[in-house]
Amino acid sequence: MKISVAKNAGFCMGVQRAVEMALNASHRYPPPIYTFGPLIHNPQVLGLLAEKGISVLDGIPEKGSGTVLIRAHGVPPDTKARLEKAGFNVIDATCPRVIKVQAIIQKHAGEGYASIILGDRDHPEVAGLLGYAGDNGHVVGSIHELEALETFDKAIIVAQTTQNTLLFDSVKAWAQKNHPHYKVFETICGSTEQRQSETQRLAEGVDAMIVVGGRESGNTKRLVEIVRETGKPACHIETENDLDMEILKSAEHIGITAGASTPNWIIKRIYRIIESLPFEGDEGWKRRFLPFQRFALATNAYIAVGAGALCYACAVLQEVRNPFPYILISALYILSMHTLNNLTGLKEARYNNPDMAAFFEAHKVNMILLALVSGGTGLFVAASMGILPFVLLFIMTLLGLSYNLKLVPESIQNARFRSIRDIPGSKTVLISLAWGVVTALFPILAATGAITWATIPTVAWAVGTVFVRTAFFEILDMQGDQIVGKNTIPILLGKKPTLALLRLTLLFLFVIMFLSVVSGILPGLALGLLLCPIYLSVVISFHRRAYIRPGVWLEFLTESQFLLAGLITLIWSIGFRH
Ligand code: SF4
Structure with missing residues (x-):
């Protein structure tokens, strides 16, 4: 079975902008926060906004307080004035494309034109547009209603931005034939047409x-x-x-x-x-493979194996002897930390990763046990190797656990950040650093007590690879993260700049690995590992071209980069190492 998803499915620019403005208002202004009418026709989103204290204002009271957001459809000009007069702080989230139609009507109404609006009479956007037409505005829903109108000396015809394009085409043909002096404006939104x-x-x-x-x-x-x-x-x-x-x-x-x-x-x-x-x-192999993929991803087993594989590659790059204990410790540490992170982030996962959220909710006790046992076993293995490995891993575990803790007490007022997770972008950076330390720095330090020149590009490669993977997942989760109020790098920078940053990071990894081999800092294995950033950029680009949709397969392919690194290292160790 094949699934195709329309590229233009989901929030249009105007709705996305209005939802973002509403969420920003809930962080910036004191309550109460209202939207004037339901922000969008989607009960699930309205439920989430209500959870964030954003409720719906259906009428204009004589006296009001708080902030009111005008939704993307816009309102008649007198409605905005009445809201302000009642005492509300008004935020106008009218879509810029709707504002353009309002401006066309207002300008022509001022010059004595009648305004004919093709649209649904009861739609709020149409009510708003009508407000700009003065007392000479007319709404029609069909050619039949158009024909029933009187003939005007001067008239414009516009369409509600989400009108059916075929109907508007027939209206244009009718006007051309019967009233060529009417001015017709193309006002159907491009995003509606494309959709x-x-x-x-x-x-x-x-x-x-x-x-x-x-x-x-x-x-x-x-x-x-x-x-x-x-x-x-x-x-x-x-x-x-x-x-x-x-x-x-x-x-x-x-x-x-x-x-x-x-x-x-x-x-x-x-x-x-x-x-x-x-x-x-x-009955295809993909279908049979899917339950395994879902289980391996939901339990973090796949990412733990990936951490082990990355550690193996990093250890061989730095010529660490007997890397097996470090591979085991890396896998256990990442399994423990990711499981704990998932347990504390179930609210976000409800939107972004329902598979994982449902799995964790159904097996909460087992997952808590898994996090504790894997973390404890990692520390035990490290302790059995000596005091230095144990202390290093213990410090890293404490840092990992402190991520969600409130470090600034409530008694200190006006603190912007109370825990590390409140710092914008901190999750991506800290996850990448933690991976870099446990998979690349820990093995060499624990084994020799010192670092070498090879450690620098190796740590940079491990940190960079994990940074790209984590920020890419955050791009996929942007809307859900915005709703729950998370400040990730893509939310901070925007989607396009983040993608540009990921491309730059991959290029940097490519260059640093290549130069390290040329200068003799890293063994020839690093040339083989150049395949990893290439593989990751292909996965990202396939997703950008809509060949792979966000789902189990995309997640699986992205995480597979670490196994690829492990596999390349294994092949190199067997066949090429001297
Ligand atoms: S005009 Fe287009 S972009 Fe704006 S809200 Fe309507 S459909 Fe969305």
Whole structure:
């Protein structure tokens, strides 16, 4: 069974911007925080906003306090003025593309034009646009209603930004034929057009479509109509609980699209669930391999093996003799720390990694035991090797455990950061450093009590590789992280700058490994390990081109870079080492 996901599925620019502004407002301004009407037509997101203290204001009271956010649809100008007059701090999150339509109407209304708006009369965006038309605004929903209007000396025609493009095309043709003096403006948002045409193309090439989005969302309902017009079955769902297996079970190729108010993490959840459902006649090796992958990723077993493999490569690069105890310690330390991290981050995982969250919630006690036993065993093995390995690992364990602890007491007021995790971007940096220390620095220090020239590029390579992997996962989790208020590097820098930073880091790793071999600091193995940054950049680029969607496979392939490093080292040790 194959799954294709529309590139334009999910939040459009305007909705993304409005959600970000609402979340920022909840951090910046004192409560109460309201949105004027539901921020988007998505009950799951509204539930999350309510959890963050952002509620919905349905009318304008005479006196009010707090902050009110105007949503992406916009409002009539007098509504904004009335909110301010009532005493609210008003934040305008009207989408810039809607503002453009408002400005066209306002300008022409001032010049005596009638405004004809093609749209849904009850839609808030249309109500807002009408407010700019003065007393000569008219809403039509069809050619029939258009024909029923009087003839104007001067008129403009605009469309609600999410209107059906085919209907607007027929309106333009009608105006050209009957009233060529009417001015027609192309106001349908590009993202709506792309979403609709991509949905049509996708539906034509698959056996069944899943359309994800709120039941009340107009643009989602339009996507369902478009799918049905192609003759393919459409399953309109808000969450995974609405999946209709009768429609899907016999499909060999399923398409997924989503409305403009559907967050990425819901699309990701649906993808992950469909990816792992048993389908008729689906007996391929990929399907049989999937339960193993899910288990290995959810339990952190795969990442622990990866840490061991990375440690093996780093130890051989630095010519550490008998690396096995360090491989074991690295695997146990990473298993323990990642498991503890997952246990304390279950709230975020609910959105970003539902597989893992469900697994941890179902086996909480076992996972706590796993973290304690693996951490304790690592310390025991280190102690059996001598005082220095034990002290090093003990300090690293304490640092790992202190990440979530409140280090600044509540009695100290106005402290910006109370724990290390509050520092923006700290998670990515600390995870990378911890991996670098345990897999690259610890083996040489514990074995010889000193470092060599080879340690510098080796640690840089281990830290850089883990940094890219961690920041890449954070890019995939951006929306979920924003909702729970996490300050990751992609949230801090933005998606594109973070991707540029990852590319630069991979290039840096490539150069530093190459130069270290040329200058004789590292053995020839480092040339073979250049394959790892190349492999990781191919995985990232395949994801960017939508060949691999966020799901079990993407996670598995990304984590596999460490095993690749271990495998290259093994081959080199057997065949090329002198
Ligand atoms: S659909 Fe287009 S116009 Fe409407 S909110 Fe989204 S980006 Fe803005």
